[in-house]
Amino acid sequence: MSFTQLQLAAPILRAIAQCGYTEPTPIQKQSIPEILAGRDLLGSAQTGTGKTAAFMLPVLHRLAVLKKGPKGAPRVLVMTPTRELAAQVIGATRDYGRFLRLRSAVILGGSAYGPQFRDLGRPIDLVVGTPGRLIDHLERGSLDLSRLEVLILDEADRMLDMGFKEDVEKVVAAAPAGRQTLLFTATLDRTMENLARRLLNDPVRVDIAGRKPTLDQIAQRLHVADNVAHKKRLLQHCVEADELRQAIIFSATKRDADALARELAAQGHRAAALHGDMSQGMRNRTVRDLRQGRVRLLVATDVAARGIDVPGISHVINFDLPMAAEDYIHRIGRTGRAGASGTAISFASNGADVQRLERIERLLGECLPQVEIPGLEPTRPLRRARPAGKRPGRSGGKGYGGFKRGKGKPGTQRRREPVVEYRSCKGGTARQG
Structure with a gap:
């Protein structure tokens, strides 16, 4: 299978080609069609398998169709447990969305508020952030999730390990009930399965990691x-x-x-x-x-x-x-x-x-x-x-x-x-x- 068979928008396919990729990885093959179809998804994959592109490519496909909205109200929100992972997601956004007219912001704890208020003070398509600072902006009213179409929890297992369960639940409560939710985790245990049951609506499950948690190479x-x-x-x-x-x-x-x-x-x-x-x-x-x-x-x-x-x-x-x-x-x-x-x-x-x-x-x-x-x-x-x-x-x-x-x-x-x-x-x- 090639990326062209996934029927992604032409600007995204062009960006993928410039990045030097020709064939999707297994998690991309299984996840992208389901996400494009609007399904909630529970993805379990080992690190280094192309997980970030598995959710960013179909999300960028959605954002390729422009919709004007109010300030500080993203259509897509990606939550990550750490600033480094958020930076990785933003990097993927820039790589694959380089030919799109995309307005994005990264909202991280430990960073200055000024640029974040500036980014959220205008219409925006995509926000990537860490839980604590996202909750801060929600409570200040600078972040509005009323028009959110897709919520992505990346490395959700780590977010729970780091004590962000309450923050995750606050974000979910502020988002529309009819949103699409994508939950990705490196480890899939009973705690993660319970979280998935609460957050996801009739999800498709993609398990690339299997039960052996390390990479053979x-x-x-x-x-x-x-x-x-x-x-x-x-x-x-x-x-x-x-x-x-x-x-x-x-x-x-x-x-x-x-x-x-x-x-x-x-x-x-x-x-x-x-x-x-x-x-x-x-x-x-x-x-x-x-x-x-x-x-x-x-x-x-x-x-x-x-x-x-x-x-x-x-x-x-x-x-x-x-x-x-x-x-x-x-x-x-x-x-x-x-x-x-x-x-x-x-x-x-x-x-x-x-x-x-x-x-x-x-x-x-x-x-x-x-x-x-x-x-x-x-x-x-x-x-x-x-x-x-x-x-x-x-x-x-x-x-x-x-x-x-x-x-x-x-x-x-x-x-x-x-x-x-x-x-x-x-x-x-x-x-x-």
Whole structure:
């Protein structure tokens, strides 16, 4: 199937062609005809599958037919959990709607009110925003949802995780009952199904993700560390790998993200931090530097990195494991985008990491293959409470043979070393090969 067979407006097809796309992805093939037909939709898709275009293309098709309306009253509203994801949606709007006469605005918390009041002070077609600031404008009367035709909740699971349930319900209550509602989520659990039943009217369900939550093209590995200092030595080794083009390194706290970025920069790496305490302008510049290659290593917190879509991200490194297993899926989805291959590396130590790791492996239904790097082996194994899933076989394919050892005297040539891979399930580790 080609995009022309989806019967989108000619200006949109022209923009798609200029972007270099010829065939829709599976979620686009299934979603676009249903959205064009006016159906409510519940979409579950892994990150990097073309989800944003799956709803933006048919929405832009609708907006290609101009309708004049009152100021501050959009025809389409897209709600996202984070500013970065909102920026991604606006970017898609500009790419695919470049040949349309489209009036859009982005309404984000942490940004100045002046430009937002200006944009909402005139007729507008599309608004993309985060829940808190949208509610603020609703209460001020600067945002009017009385003529809303389409409401889109992007990454609705994350919005609930971040405590935006009440804000979502307020927006829904302010929108017309006859609107079309599209709900997209990376994970589809009972909570999301209950939300869908309340918000959607006879929806069509598109489930591209299936029940296995990770992407097959992402090679996942686990390194066991004795302590934080050991993690830092492992990280130094990993970021020196020739095959690592760009990486997002996840840290548990904003303070740790800043400190780790400074340490990496002091080692000579092009590193920067990204977290919620940074101003919106600084965050935008950091993401732009990442896209343009000026930043090779981005140390980020979960919320800040949500929605980042940079094709050059070859690796995701979990310096700290996430508290919620679902966040692991969202993290590693920053690599392996749009069918490309990627690598996800996780560090774990005894203590709280063990429970977090076991929750992740239960969600995956399998263990993360444990890899040891010669010279950086842990002195003690992880003390697991129970088996986490099926025992992995030989990983094959991408190994860590290309990594350079972080040892040797300064100025000496570093050797490429093979690695020894182990099983990571119960009963300690068993040597493979």
